[in-house]
Structures are given as C-alpha cells and as structure tokens.
Amino acid sequence: MxxxxxxxxxxxxxxxxxxKQSQAHIEAALTEFLPAPEQIPTGLHTAMRYAVLDGGKRxxxxxxxxxxxxxxxxxxxxxxxxxxxxxxxxxxxxxxDMPCMDDDALRRGKPTVHVKFGxxxxxxxGDALQSQAFLILSEGKNPPARQLKMLQxxxxxxxxxxxxxxxxxxxxxxxxALTRQQLEQMHQxxxxxxxxxxxxxxxxxxRELNEIELSALNRYSHAVGxxxxxxxxxxxxxxxxxxLGKTAGxxxxxxxxxxxxxxxxxxxxxxxxNLRTEAHSALSAFxxxxxxxxDTQRLAQLADFVVQRTA
Numbered sequence: 001m002x003x004x005x006x007x008x009x010x011x012x013x014x015x016x017x018x019x020k021q022s023q024a025h026i027e028a029a030l031t032e033f034l035p036a037p038e039q040i041p042t043g044l045h046t047a048m049r050y051a052v053l054d055g056g057k058r059x060x061x062x063x064x065x066x067x068x069x070x071x072x073x074x075x076x077x078x079x080x081x082x083x084x085x086x087x088x089x090x091x092x093x094x095x096x097d098m099p100c101m102d103d104d105a106l107r108r109g110k111p112t113v114h115v116k117f118g119x120x121x122x123x124x125x126g127d128a129l130q131s132q133a134f135l136i137l138s139e140g141k142n143p144p145a146r147q148l149k150m151l152q153x154x155x156x157x158x159x160x161x162x163x164x165x166x167x168x169x170x171x172x173x174x175x176x177a178l179t180r181q182q183l184e185q186m187h188q189x190x191x192x193x194x195x196x197x198x199x200x201x202x203x204x205x206x207r208e209l210n211e212i213e214l215s216a217l218n219r220y221s222h223a224v225g226x227x228x229x230x231x232x233x234x235x236x237x238x239x240x241x242x243x244l245g246k247t248a249g250x251x252x253x254x255x256x257x258x259x260x261x262x263x264x265x266x267x268x269x270x271x272x273x274n275l276r277t278e279a280h281s282a283l284s285a286f287x288x289x290x291x292x293x294x295d296t297q298r299l300a301q302l303a304d305f306v307v308q309r310t311a
C-alpha cells in the first residue's frame with residue numbers, strides 16, 4: 001500500500017488540513033483492507049464496506065496518527081492500527097443500532113446496516129469486522145513483543161472489561177438514576193476504552209516510552225475519552241438529526257442516563273472544558289521530555305477538537 005499519509009518531515013499544516021489528509025488516507029486504507037465486494041460472500045462483504053466506508057469523523061484513527069507522529073512512528077504501522085480500531089468501532093455501531101440494543105434507523109446520515117441489509121446480515125457484519133480488525137493488526141511489522149502488546153491492548157479495550165462491558169452496563173441502566181461516578185465508570189468502558197487504546201496503539205508504534213511518559217498518555221487519553229462522551233451527550237440534547245447524522249434526542253427518548261440528565265447542560269459544558277484542560281495538563285509532561293523530537297501538538301489540538309466539535 002502506498003505510504004501517502006502526512007509525515008513528520010512535511011511542512012507544518014493546520015489541524016483542519018492535517019485531519020483532511022489523515023481522513024483521506026484512512027479511507028483509502030480501509031478500502032484496501034476490507035474484503036472486496038466481488039469476493040464471496042458478496043452480500044456480507046458489501047454490507048461490511050457499507051458499515052465502514054464513507055462516513056464518520058475517524059477520531060480514533062486521528063488519535064492513532066497523532067500519538068504515533070508524536071513519538072516517531074512509521075505510518076505503515078500506524079495505518080494498520082488505525083484501521084483495526086476503526087473496524088472495531090464500526091462493528092460496535094452496527095450492533096449498537098440493532099433493535100435488540102438501541103434500535104436506531106440512522107447512522108452517519110444514512111440507514112443503519114440492519115435497516116439496509118437485515119438483522120442477520122448486520123449481526124454477521126459486526127462479527128466479521130471484529131475478526132478483520134485483529135487480522136489486520138496481527139500482520140504488522142513491529143517487533144514481536146510490541147506486536148503482541150498491541151493485540152492485547154485492542155482485545156482488552158474491545159472486550160467485557162472495555163467497550164462491551166460498558167455497553168452491557170448501559171443496557172442495564174435504562175430508566176435507572178445513576179450517580180455521576182457510575183455514569184463515568186460506564187462511559188470510561190463504553191466510549192473511553194477504544195479512545196484510550198487509540199492513543200496507546202499509536203505510541204506503541206513509535207519510540208519506547210518511560211513510566212512517567214506512559215502515565216501522562218494515560219491521563220491524557222482518560223480525559224479525552226470522557227470528554228468525547230460528555231460532548232456527545234450535550235450534542236444529543238442540543239443538535240438536530242441532520243447535523244449529527246444520527247437520531248437526535250435518542251438518549252432522552254430512551255430514558256437513558258446522560259451527563260446532561262444528571263448534571264444539566266451548563267454543568268456538562270463546564271465539565272467538558274475542565275477535561276480539555278486536564279488533557280493539556282497531562283501533555284505538559286512532554287515539554288521537558290528527554291528526547292528532543294517529541295511533539296504532542298496534534299494530541300493537544302485533538303483534545304480541543306473533541307470538546308469544541310459541533311457534530
């Protein structure tokens with residue numbers, strides 16, 4: 001695959017331009033890594049591509065690239081990690097939208113997979129995307145110990161102690177008045193786990209970090225992961241479906257606990273801003289990093305983007 005992603009040797013570009021370049025690169029890579037629609041079983045492969053391609057902000061791949069570029073990682077390995085994470089994320093959305101879960105008909109501005117292809121195919125799409133993610137990541141060229149660690153990070157983030165566990169808590173919490181601490185625990189698993197994995201996988205493709213630096217990355221990713229969900233809750237309560245590309249107001253209609261329902265709108269906005277500040281503070285550990293080429297500017301900019309986004 002052509003290595004066309006932005007590199008550290010190119011002139012600095014704005015966050016907007018960098019995001020567009022990175023999103024275009026990940027779209028091309030996903031197109032290549034997914035099974036061809038002509039390959040049997042054609043119906044399943046067509047539905048898999050429908051679920052993944054042509055949509056989404058690609059926040060998780062962007063975090064992979066930003067973390068990797070901060071620590072001198074090669075783009076070929078970053079792209080593998082980014083594609084694996086995006087496929088796990090896409091599979092979670094396919095299953096999340098099904099009638100047995102959140103029962104939604106709109107995702108990324110188009111009909112959800114089960115609406116377009118049927119529930120049985122949607123179930124298989126999620127299963128197949130999960131397997132494809134680990135296949136892609138397993139074929140990386142990092143040192144074996146590093147490669148194994150990356151597979152473990154992704155498996156942990158996607159499983160019952162990560163995203164799936166958070167979804168289980170979410171389903172059990174409908175109509176229940178959760179405390180703020182309980183809500184945070186749920187979202188640190190459901191949403192935060194994959195976002196934290198994105199940062200860690202990107203870093204694992206680069207230079208080996210010491211314990212202080214890894215702790216700083218964990219603090220950063222914890223803050224960004226939680227901020228993402230807080231802002232999602234705010235947008236669900238304030239934006240329309242056309243802007244979001246999914247059904248607005250769904251959480252309130254489903255009687256789901258959210259930051260807005262527990263804290264109120266203004267307090268939720270203040271929390272998101274506090275988390276943005278926390279993310280920036282965590283990155284200050286790299287200001288005096290021993291390696292002179294560490295540059296976490298993109299990670300800082302993505303923290304701003306996560307909090308200030310409008311869709």
